[in-house]
Amino acid sequence: MLIVGVSGSPRNQATEYALTQALETLKEQGFETKLWTVRAKSIKYCVHCNFCLTNKVCAFQDDLKELYDSFAAANGLIFATPVYLGGISAQLKTVLDRTRSLVAADKNFFNGKVGMGITVGGDRTGGQELAQLQLHTFYLIYGMISVGGGPFGANLGANLWSKDTLEGVKLDAEGMHELKKTTKRFGEYIERYTQKQ
Numbered sequence: 001m002l003i004v005g006v007s008g009s010p011r012n013q014a015t016e017y018a019l020t021q022a023l024e025t026l027k028e029q030g031f032e033t034k035l036w037t038v039r040a041k042s043i044k045y046c047v048h049c050n051f052c053l054t055n056k057v058c059a060f061q062d063d064l065k066e067l068y069d070s071f072a073a074a075n076g077l078i079f080a081t082p083v084y085l086g087g088i089s090a091q092l093k094t095v096l097d098r099t100r101s102l103v104a105a106d107k108n109f110f111n112g113k114v115g116m117g118i119t120v121g122g123d124r125t126g127g128q129e130l131a132q133l134q135l136h137t138f139y140l141i142y143g144m145i146s147v148g149g150g151p152f153g154a155n156l157g158a159n160l161w162s163k164d165t166l167e168g169v170k171l172d173a174e175g176m177h178e179l180k181k182t183t184k185r186f187g188e189y190i191e192r193y194t195q196k197q
């Protein structure tokens with residue numbers, strides 16, 4: 001069973017670290033995992049040209065193609081984002097927007113896949129939950145199974161506090177606890193609700 005994790009940070013710092021931790025845990029549990037990052041990628045904005053509605057493929061053939069190919073085979077998706085002005089990063093938003101071409105070709109493309117979110121803010125309450133809701137809204141729109149960490153500890157998912165450094169996120173015991181709980185539940189949901197591709 002394949003899990004694809006996407007880091008929405010243009011840096012290899014706190015967000016990518018947290019995502020890597022989650023994927024390592026899942027790998028130890030026997031899942032196949034793949035990490036993809038927006039870092040150093042060429043990604044064009046969706047320009048609402050509607051080319052995909054007619055041609056069932058995006059007008060732009062850039063670095064997103066390899067990611068979207070792996071989405072097709074994935075049982076679970078993890079979107080991890082730094083918090084930028086109380087929301088997800090612009091890079092990650094573009095990754096989400098451009099999936100319009102995937103659902104133009106197959107409206108059930110994402111149905112039944114399991115999704116969880118990781119958010120990392122420099123401030124303790126810098127908008128992590130708002131960013132988390134953006135990710136879960138994507139899952140909701142596309143008929144995915146949206147997974148948080150469950151009550152008593154993680155609720156909406158893994159929300160971390162980096163204090164703007166990699167060291168900071170490693171020291172965020174509460175955030176790391178949320179990550180552990182959410183990752184565990186995510187793996188359980190994939191086992192329970194999805195089938196091998």
Ligand SMILES: Cc1cc2nc3c(=O)[nH]c(=O)nc-3n(C[C@H](O)[C@H](O)[C@H](O)COP(=O)(O)O)c2cc1C
Nearest residue numbers: 009013014015082083084085086121122123126162
């Ligand atoms: C443009 C920009 C906007 C940011 N806005 C917020 C914010 O609203 N809330 C917050 O907590 N941190 C904010 N930050 C800080 C980052 O979320 C924080 O440093 C995070 O750890 C970056 O992730 P990275 O280390 O994976 O790159 C912002 C950083 C940038 C560059």
